[in-house]
Amino acid sequence: MKRVRILLIDDSRTSQAALRAALADDPALEVVGEAVDGPTAHGLIGRLSPDLITMDVFLRAESGLDLAATIMQTTPTPIVMVTAADVRDPSLAFRALQAGALEVCAKLPGPAHPDYAKRRAQLIRQLKSLAEVPVVQRGPLRTRPARPLLERAPQRGVVRPDAAFPAAPAAPATPAPVRGPATRPGAGACPMLLIGASTGGPPVLSKLLRALPRPFPLPIAIVQHMTSDFVPGFAKWLGGDTGHPVSLVSSSVAAESGSVYMPVADHHLVLEPRSRLCASSESPYGQYRPSIDRLFESAASIPDAAASIGVLLTGMGADGAQGLLRLRKAGARTFAQAPDSCAVASMPMRAIALDAAEQVLEPHMLAAALLAAARAAAVGRTRT
Numbered sequence: 001m002k003r004v005r006i007l008l009i010d011d012s013r014t015s016q017a018a019l020r021a022a023l024a025d026d027p028a029l030e031v032v033g034e035a036v037d038g039p040t041a042h043g044l045i046g047r048l049s050p051d052l053i054t055m056d057v058f059l060r061a062e063s064g065l066d067l068a069a070t071i072m073q074t075t076p077t078p079i080v081m082v083t084a085a086d087v088r089d090p091s092l093a094f095r096a097l098q099a100g101a102l103e104v105c106a107k108l109p110g111p112a113h114p115d116y117a118k119r120r121a122q123l124i125r126q127l128k129s130l131a132e133v134p135v136v137q138r139g140p141l142r143t144r145p146a147r148p149l150l151e152r153a154p155q156r157g158v159v160r161p162d163a164a165f166p167a168a169p170a171a172p173a174t175p176a177p178v179r180g181p182a183t184r185p186g187a188g189a190c191p192m193l194l195i196g197a198s199t200g201g202p203p204v205l206s207k208l209l210r211a212l213p214r215p216f217p218l219p220i221a222i223v224q225h226m227t228s229d230f231v232p233g234f235a236k237w238l239g240g241d242t243g244h245p246v247s248l249v250s251s252s253v254a255a256e257s258g259s260v261y262m263p264v265a266d267h268h269l270v271l272e273p274r275s276r277l278c279a280s281s282e283s284p285y286g287q288y289r290p291s292i293d294r295l296f297e298s299a300a301s302i303p304d305a306a307a308s309i310g311v312l313l314t315g316m317g318a319d320g321a322q323g324l325l326r327l328r329k330a331g332a333r334t335f336a337q338a339p340d341s342c343a344v345a346s347m348p349m350r351a352i353a354l355d356a357a358e359q360v361l362e363p364h365m366l367a368a369a370l371l372a373a374a375r376a377a378a379v380g381r382t383r384t
Contacts, residue, residue: 003030004131007050009067010082011036011060015107019054019082022108022120028128036060038067045075052131055101057083057092065099072100076135080127082107088229090202090237097203102130102343105227133199133316133344191307191377192255192275193218193370194299196292196323198225198315200343202234204363205313209242211367215258216244217378218309221269221277223290225315228265235262252278257378263290270298271308288319292347296323299332306331309373311366312357314342318350325356333373334358335366 006023008031010016016034023029033048035041037060045053053071057064068079081096081104093104105123109116193216197205201224209220226234232248239246239260246260247253255261255275263269267279268290285291292312299308300323310327312320314337328334336357339345351357361369 003028004128005030005032005048005051006127006131007032007041007044007048007053008034009036009041009053009055009059009064010034011056011058015056015084018108018110023124023127026124029124038062038070041067041071042074045071045077050077052127053077053079054082054127055079056107057081057085057096057104065095065101068096068101069099072135076100078102078130078133078135080105080130082123087227088233090230090233093230093234094202094206094237097200097343100135102133102135102199129316130199135343191218191309191374192271192299193220193309193311193374194271194295194327195220195222195311195313196224196295196315196320196347197222197313198292198317198319198344198347200314201225202238204337204343206238206241208313208363208367208370209238209244209260211364212244212371214243216371216374218257218374219255219275219277220244220260221255221271221295222260222262223269223292223295223320224262225288225290225292225319231262231265249277249279252276266290268294270294271302272298273302273304286319292320293323296320296327300326300330307377308332309370309377310334311336311370312348312351313337313363314344315347316344317346320347321350321354321356324351325354328356328358333377335369336360337366338362 006029008016008019020031023031032050033044035044055064055068059067064081071077071079079101081101084107085092087104087106096104103126105126108119108123205222205224235246235248244260246262248264249261249269250264253276255277261277263279266289267281270278270280272278285294296310299305308327310324310332312324324334334357336348336351338360339349341362342348352360359369
């Protein structure tokens with residue numbers, strides 16, 4: 001059995017010892033080194049080539065976020081921030097993702113804490129899964145503010161963490177041939193934009209929503225995999241960052257054009273007829289709650305499914321792929337983020353393998369395509 005080789009970076013020897021002890025009993029994990037600062041960490045990374053790095057946000061003489069960004073520029077390695085800082089702070093998580101970290105986790109409580117075993121098991125599962133994520137080299141952070149995406153000229157080059165969206169491809173992606181019904185919204189249709197994302201999703205969602213006009217001509221429903229504690233802060237941050245009103249759905253609501261909807265923590269988001277969204281506490285779909293598949297499949301099952309637009313963004317695993325296929329077969333417009341532009345490409349790659357995506361686009365092209373599709377859907381509804 002291949003063991004996941006882990007480098008711990010933390011300026012507290014006590015914290016290092018606690019994490020090492022928490023991981024010691026799992027035969028699939030091996031702590032191969034420990035560092036308290038950047039120079040030591042760089043030396044160990046070059047010598048040990050770890051499969052995964054855990055790192056605190058705050059280090060003795062530097063920011064862990066700055067160190068993460070430097071590592072991703074020089075020796076790209078999966079990084080998980082394990083910190084005593086408030087992981088519910090959306091700005092912290094967003095900056096960590098910008099720097100190249102895959103996840104932000106809270107440090108474990110003491111072994112006597114009633115939740116210790118549960119949280120230790122959750123952390124171990126995360127480390128094992130994230131160690132398998134392929135990562136790419138990042139460029140240096142830019143200090144000048146970025147223009148809105150739809151105003152940018154395509155550029156080639158290295159992906160920059162603050163931009164979140166990568167450079168344009170040499171040529172536009174070729175749309176996949178449309179399969180399934182060619183129908184479009186009819187009488188009583190209720191168009192809605194449905195977006196699913198997982199690992200690496202928050203920066204892409206932020207940039208995508210900022211690129212879309214306000215108000216957007218359709219309601220927008222989003223399922224983003226994240227820890228429960230982070231959901232309220234993320235929704236508040238996303239609304240403030242993008243200018244779109246973002247609401248957390250806790251019961252059943254009539255979705256309104258121009259508004260963004262996400263489920264409350266640990267609930268599915270389900271689309272019902274006549275543009276109603278509801279939160280559901282039904283069992284996890286696969287291992288996920290909320291599940292992207294659950295949202296997409298609920299949209300595909302209603303009579304006016306062809307009015308929907310489905311989008312699957314960056315993420316690990318396969319959640320959303322089957323749902324996107326069902327949407328496409330029901331006549332909906334379907335899109336997937338181009339794998340080369342993803343922080344983690346497995347979700348859109350699975351959708352592409354199923355021929356679930358009508359178009360596969362780089363994010364900077366996706367915004368314009370979604371706007372065109374949304375305007376067409378809104379016009380179709382008006383004419384009927």
